[in-house]
Amino acid sequence: MIDNKERMNAKETESKEIESKETESKETESKETESKEIDTEIDTSEIKSKEIGNHNDETACDERVFDPFNQPFEEGRVIYKNRGHYRVQVADQTFDALLSGRFKHEAVGNIDYPAVGDWVLVFLQGGQCRIESVKPRRSVFVRKQKETGGKKMAGGLGTTQEQVIAANVDKVIIVTGLDGNYNLKRIERFITLAYNSGAQPIIVMSKLDLCPTPEVLLEAVNAIAFGIPVIGYSAVTDAGFDALSAELSPTDTVVLIGSSGVGKSTLTNKLLSAPIQKTGETQQHTAKGKHTTTAAQLLQGVSGLAIIDTPGVREVQLWADEETLDQTFDDISTLTANCRFNNCTHGNEPGCAVRAAIESGVLTKERYAHYLKLQREIAFLDRKKQQLESMRNRKQKHHKK
Numbered sequence: 001m002i003d004n005k006e007r008m009n010a011k012e013t014e015s016k017e018i019e020s021k022e023t024e025s026k027e028t029e030s031k032e033t034e035s036k037e038i039d040t041e042i043d044t045s046e047i048k049s050k051e052i053g054n055h056n057d058e059t060a061c062d063e064r065v066f067d068p069f070n071q072p073f074e075e076g077r078v079i080y081k082n083r084g085h086y087r088v089q090v091a092d093q094t095f096d097a098l099l100s101g102r103f104k105h106e107a108v109g110n111i112d113y114p115a116v117g118d119w120v121l122v123f124l125q126g127g128q129c130r131i132e133s134v135k136p137r138r139s140v141f142v143r144k145q146k147e148t149g150g151k152k153m154a155g156g157l158g159t160t161q162e163q164v165i166a167a168n169v170d171k172v173i174i175v176t177g178l179d180g181n182y183n184l185k186r187i188e189r190f191i192t193l194a195y196n197s198g199a200q201p202i203i204v205m206s207k208l209d210l211c212p213t214p215e216v217l218l219e220a221v222n223a224i225a226f227g228i229p230v231i232g233y234s235a236v237t238d239a240g241f242d243a244l245s246a247e248l249s250p251t252d253t254v255v256l257i258g259s260s261g262v263g264k265s266t267l268t269n270k271l272l273s274a275p276i277q278k279t280g281e282t283q284q285h286t287a288k289g290k291h292t293t294t295a296a297q298l299l300q301g302v303s304g305l306a307i308i309d310t311p312g313v314r315e316v317q318l319w320a321d322e323e324t325l326d327q328t329f330d331d332i333s334t335l336t337a338n339c340r341f342n343n344c345t346h347g348n349e350p351g352c353a354v355r356a357a358i359e360s361g362v363l364t365k366e367r368y369a370h371y372l373k374l375q376r377e378i379a380f381l382d383r384k385k386q387q388l389e390s391m392r393n394r395k396q397k398h399h400k401k
């Protein structure tokens with residue numbers, strides 16, 4: 001069990017250090033990159049463009065799991081991370097942890113670093129905890145890190161990298177408010193990211209009590225969610241809580257994501273049956289939150305359920321691929337298959353099923369436009385990923401010489 005006092009301490013330090021969580025997450029990753037003191041070329045051969053969502057890549061961490069000194073390693077789980085500092089739970093104890101020198105030396109990209117939810121091998125000695133390796137992940141929730149003005153990678157790549165939000169999650173709860181926060185496009189983005197993680201998405205439409213006509217909004221989300229559970233929930237009346245609980249199993253690790261102020265921490269407390277996470281007010285006129293939660297944190301419920309509460313994100317940038325996009329826009333990929341020509345661009349070709357669907361109102365223009373926009377983003381990301389990969393390959397060849 002996590003010690004409450006320690007948690008509070010961690011929270012205090014964290015809130016002193018960070019103004020806004022957006023800045024925090026950016027800095028976390030760039031700090032790490034800097035502290036490694038590797039050259040500006042970031043080697044990311046493990047981040048193959050198609051394999052970001054492939055979390056069964058057992059080979060990725062094998063080397064580090066290998067223990068040449070036969071030290072007695074223990075297994076733990078990362079429950080908190082802030083810059084280079086980690087908090088790891090080992091059995092029923094928690095420890096502040098740092099990365100071993102070897103780890104820092106071998107890690108190359110953001111994805112190599114421990115994230116909240118990661119299972120790690122640690123070396124414990126005299127109350128000190130050192131992270132030696134990250135165990136292979138069964139799923140990982142990543143988004144594109146915002147471009148920063150920091151070090152640029154060679155080849156004009158900017159700082160395009162992925163940012164790991166949570167690892168080893170079974171379910172991703174996408175929380176959106178039924179108040180002013182409601183935004184279908186944002187939900188579509190979140191769904192795409194969730195699919196890409198390898199975890200199962202669930203959509204929670206919070207603040208049911210504040211919405212006079214929730215049916216209409218819930219229906220619109222259902223129409224874009226294709227088989228993903230969509231649950232209206234109110235923390236005030238508890239409506240929808242049983243429906244949500246029915247989607248979760250006691251052994252699950254669940255991550256909550258969504259904009260600031262939508263009620264992620266409020267729901268976390270409800271799921272934990274304890275007021276552990278601090279919650280914040282929402283500005284009434286904008287329905288925006290105040291970034292109360294400033295770093296991702298894993299909290300263990302009595303039932304065994306592990307919940308990762310995350311800071312609100314202003315926007316999510318995709319780190320996904322074409323395949324995941326097709327999953328999110330299942331309707332459009334089905335329509336595309338019905339176009340007369342295989343290579344239909346859905347422009348002026350005869351027998352275009354996509355255009356027919358738009359004309360008959362089956363597919364909205366907005367949804368199709370958003371699909372095209374995300375497709376362009378993914379194509380851009382794909383080029384970046386390929387550049388990164390070829391750079392990593394060049395670097396590897398160079399080292400072999």
Ligand SMILES: Nc1nc2c(ncn2[C@@H]2O[C@H](COP(=O)(O)OP(=O)(O)OP(=O)(O)O)[C@@H](O)[C@H]2O)c(=O)[nH]1
Nearest residue numbers: 207235261262263264265266279280291292293312
């Ligand atoms: N009326 C109503 N208010 C809610 C509900 N859920 C959360 N709130 C309120 O919304 C505000 C923000 O809730 P939080 O749980 O702090 O939101 P959050 O998503 O964790 O926000 P960040 O940590 O900033 O990302 C708080 O004042 C909550 O009491 C709900 O279902 N109904």
Ligand SMILES: [Mg+2]
Nearest residue numbers: 264265292293
């Ligand atoms: Mg919060």
Ligand SMILES: [Zn+2]
Nearest residue numbers: 339344346352
């Ligand atoms: Zn077509």
